[in-house]
Amino acid sequence: MSIAEQGVAIAEAPSDDIVLDVRDLQTYFFLRRGIVKAVDGVSFALRRGEVLGLVGESGCGKSLTALSIMRLLPKGSARTIHGEVLLNGEDILEKTPNEMREIRGRKISMILQDPQTSLNPVFTIGEQLREAIFRRTRGRTREVMREAVAALRRVDIAAPEQRLGQFPHQMSGGMKQRVVGAISISGRPEVLIADEPTTALDVTIQLQYLKLLKRLQEETRMAILFITHDFGVVARMCDRVAVMYAGRIVECGPVDQVFDNPSHPYTQALIASVPKMTGSTERLYTIEGQPPSLMDLPVGCRFAPRCPYADQRCLAAYPPSFTVGAEHTADCWRMTAA
Amino acid sequence: MTAGSLGEFEGQPLLRVERLRKYYPFTKGILFAKTLGQVKAVDDISFTIAAGETLGLVGESGCGKTTTSKLILNLEEPSEGRILLRGKPIHGLAGDALREYRARVQAVFQDPWSSLNPRMMVGRTIAESLIVTGWGNRTDIAERVRELLEQVGLRQDQATQYPHEFSGGQRQRIALASALASEPQLIVLDEPVSALDVSIRAQMMNLLKDIQARSNVAYLLVAHDLATVRHMADQTVVMYLGKIVEYAATQTLFDNVLHPYTKALFSAVLRPRPDRREEEIVLAGEVPSPLNPPSGCRFHTRCPFAMAHCSREEPPLREVEPGHLVACHLYDAAAAPAFARMKEEIVPT
């Protein structure tokens, strides 16, 4: 196995196919107490028509990676201090707020993790959906209305005409989540970032929703960054998957390869923790210990304090990305020995 | 066995839900609100939860799971029916009795954002729930907060942080810590683990089980992840459009799914390694509206097995195999001999 430069596997692909290229992104929170390194050197590329899954520990920086790309960081202490986000070759971190407003919703769109924050409680579902559709089409009231109804029907909301007149609090959790999804995809963006878009859905609705996304994505060759905790969803939706731990992507590769041959010990542990539909219902496997504080990260591998294989090397320095297969990389020192 | 005795181990069940209904008016417009009809969010459901037991509640998005949770938490008044905790009706409680009920029955909700005060350090939030229920002096409280943080896998130094400094998953654990604070008898868990990564989810599930083994607390677990229900729940209830369609011990139900809706639900579970493409039952037809639910069996518009009389007659929930309740006409014959007897016993009055 050779040591690959960061991003080598990706650079081999025809570059004109890459729609979103994120390079060494760093987003920190600057607090009085210290610096929270929430996103600390994240790189990945997304091809047109490709779905990349992003999984990883709660709090490892998945949502913040997405929000940094969208330039929708929480107000106050958060800043993206380093990196590039190339959308069709142009760095959107350099765009003015006005230019960003044009880009968001049309070129790149995001389904926020919390439907509560993306829906305004004082406006009806219909007003919010029509607004989003109008911004794109500038169509007539009647056409916008018709499209709003169709958008709700597409995400399996019953009696859409009546639902348009309701306020967010009158809908169930899963309905709100689907409304937010309907708004985001109504702009037909080139890149969609979906932050856990199905966590509040039951599995039958989830399956239909995923099929809809897949269909839209195949029709428009939309690229999707799909953040989820569900390996079943990854297997169903994604071409490649990136595994994140404490602010960094620690493993990335084609879904089958990563599931069949997980190379980073964190990925292995994560896969082992999944509750099963068959077999024993005794205690589930868990990873001992806690993730490190993002304010006080270890110098070496960030998983080392919890890793069963950790040795001196792991404590001394952060491992580079090793190539473990075609387009498959893992940041783990053990990969040198292989 | 009857619906009432399912899950009832010793004497009275901890919680008894009897013929519960909750209808919401469906209005249009703000100024001149016009009532268009009623959403039958929960429509005549009955079940019991025994002390120390977990009841799993699953079903399609919008079928009434959260409404059921809110009714049990006494956050909503039922339109009809009642809920009893250790034999005593819970609605209509006031003053000290209501405060005591709130300490005994706690919740962790779908979105941890709503349950945490953004202006309060999380240690303070947890301490607050102890103060409300009169938990010892300051040192006791400080000690208990430390213990709770540790139990849910948070570091002690995180007690002085504010909710916005945590990720979604971390906030969910803070919510659990405050729910556990007053040592309740029942915790309503409305999708407590769906926002967590699988390793923390596994930790949380083990933790919930440990706490249950130690304190005999009961859980009502609302979850979309069937594997989670399988690991956690003793009994499982499947709802469709405000009604219970299947109800049995979890093992019984998972070994032998009987209702066509439950079959569709199970077939839609996505597996990390889909080695053998399982047959997916795609539900034809639109999701019906609870505003105007289908006649007869509410599932008949999407049921691949629907028969002529399914759209006319509502199938009652009845025992079609020992300890296994199903509401479906496909099992009319199986249930027939016991039907006369069952009809009286299942429907508590």
Ligand SMILES: Nc1ncnc2c1ncn2[C@@H]1O[C@H](COP(=O)(O)OP(=O)(O)OP(=O)(O)O)[C@@H](O)[C@H]1O
């Ligand atoms: N306002 C803030 N101040 C300080 N730290 C913050 C703030 N907001 C978030 N963080 C920290 O940033 C880290 C990354 O958060 P993020 O929401 O990106 O996690 P995530 O990977 O999306 O997790 P989850 O799977 O739980 O949604 C977390 O550890 C969190 O504690």
Ligand SMILES: Nc1ncnc2c1ncn2[C@@H]1O[C@H](COP(=O)(O)OP(=O)(O)OP(=O)(O)O)[C@@H](O)[C@H]1O
């Ligand atoms: N305050 C309210 N006013 C009007 N209708 C409501 C209200 N709360 C809930 N409903 C309706 O009641 C039905 C059941 O909602 P509920 O939140 O109980 O569903 P759920 O089973 O929890 O769904 P999910 O899995 O999506 O969370 C839905 O049709 C919803 O729109």
Ligand code: SF4
């Ligand atoms: S009663 Fe009829 S329509 Fe309803 S689930 Fe059974 S077979 Fe299907």
Ligand SMILES: [Mg+2]
């Ligand atoms: Mg997140």
Ligand SMILES: [Mg+2]
């Ligand atoms: Mg709900």
